[in-house]
Amino acid sequence: MQRIALNAALLPQAQALSDEAGWNQNAADWLVFQRHGEIFGVMAGERLVATAAILPYGEDFAWISMVLVTAEFRRRGLATSLLRHGMARLHAQRRVALLDATEAGEPVYRVLGFSTLTRMTRWVRAGAHGPKTPVSTSPPALQTALRTLDSAAFGAPRSFLLDDFLSRPNAGAWSDDKSAVVLRPGRHAWQIGPVIGTQDRPCALLTLAIDTASGAIVIDLLEAGADLVPWLTRRGFTPRRGFCRMAHGRDTLPGAPTRLLAAAGPEFG
Numbered sequence: 001m002q003r004i005a006l007n008a009a010l011l012p013q014a015q016a017l018s019d020e021a022g023w024n025q026n027a028a029d030w031l032v033f034q035r036h037g038e039i040f041g042v043m044a045g046e047r048l049v050a051t052a053a054i055l056p057y058g059e060d061f062a063w064i065s066m067v068l069v070t071a072e073f074r075r076r077g078l079a080t081s082l083l084r085h086g087m088a089r090l091h092a093q094r095r096v097a098l099l100d101a102t103e104a105g106e107p108v109y110r111v112l113g114f115s116t117l118t119r120m121t122r123w124v125r126a127g128a129h130g131p132k133t134p135v136s137t138s139p140p141a142l143q144t145a146l147r148t149l150d151s152a153a154f155g156a157p158r159s160f161l162l163d164d165f166l167s168r169p170n171a172g173a174w175s176d177d178k179s180a181v182v183l184r185p186g187r188h189a190w191q192i193g194p195v196i197g198t199q200d201r202p203c204a205l206l207t208l209a210i211d212t213a214s215g216a217i218v219i220d221l222l223e224a225g226a227d228l229v230p231w232l233t234r235r236g237f238t239p240r241r242g243f244c245r246m247a248h249g250r251d252t253l254p255g256a257p258t259r260l261l262a263a264a265g266p267e268f269g
Helices: 008-020 027-036 078-092 106-111 140-154 159-167 203-212 223-234
Strands: 002-005 038-044 047-057 061-069 096-102 115-125 172-175 180-185 190-196 217-222 238-248 260-262
Touching (some): 002 078, 008 038, 008 047, 008 061, 027 038, 027 061, 038 078, 078 096, 106 115, 106 238, 115 223, 140 172, 140 190, 159 172, 159 180, 172 203, 180 203, 190 203, 203 223, 217 223, 217 238
Parallel strands (some): 061 096, 190 217
Antiparallel strands (some): 002 038, 038 047, 047 061, 096 238, 115 217, 172 180, 180 190, 217 260
16 A cells, blocks of 8 residues: 555545545535645555545644545554644644544544644534525625635635635625625535624524525534524524544634634534
């Protein structure tokens, strides 16, 4: 077996790994990592059997994600080996590593030196709406407001990610002076996130996003957005799984975490 850096030609095999795991990432998500970060993989002959990715945000930190191993190659240390390689790459860049681990994966990352800083819950609603006409473009003023609000809340500019989201067919965004919500299509469900604001602000914007989407919807709610739980419950959302937002080399979250109510997704932070 051989460790490699993935190029675009191998992305269909990477997509097959996330499909096997039942994850919501699609081809456009994998392209973000290939274009703006790094994807590492393990090949068994001509077959891609494991992946991990890093995505830098600004000069200070990066996200580690897309840690996948096909079923028959698990429990051989491939994921840990790729994680250590990604951590070494970030250490050389003097960037702190952050990630969103499943609750089952939390002990594994803790052994590697990660500490839990906050938690996140995925809320899911099955499709209940008929066909809608999603917003496929966003005015420049809205995009500017979204970038500004997100950068302050998240702790680093990530215009490349937000612009990518909004360039996708049927994606949309809504914003006012203090809140913003992004909606994009995923592999199996619409993803709402990031959601930025204060607890009482984004509900009207969330309503627009939910009413726009047709089919299943997921939203990854951080602890800062806990007050939205009754609101989501009334609209038919139920909790699906938990995540732990962890960091290696720092004990606080970047940005203004009380304003980041829902993540862009565990793969993007």
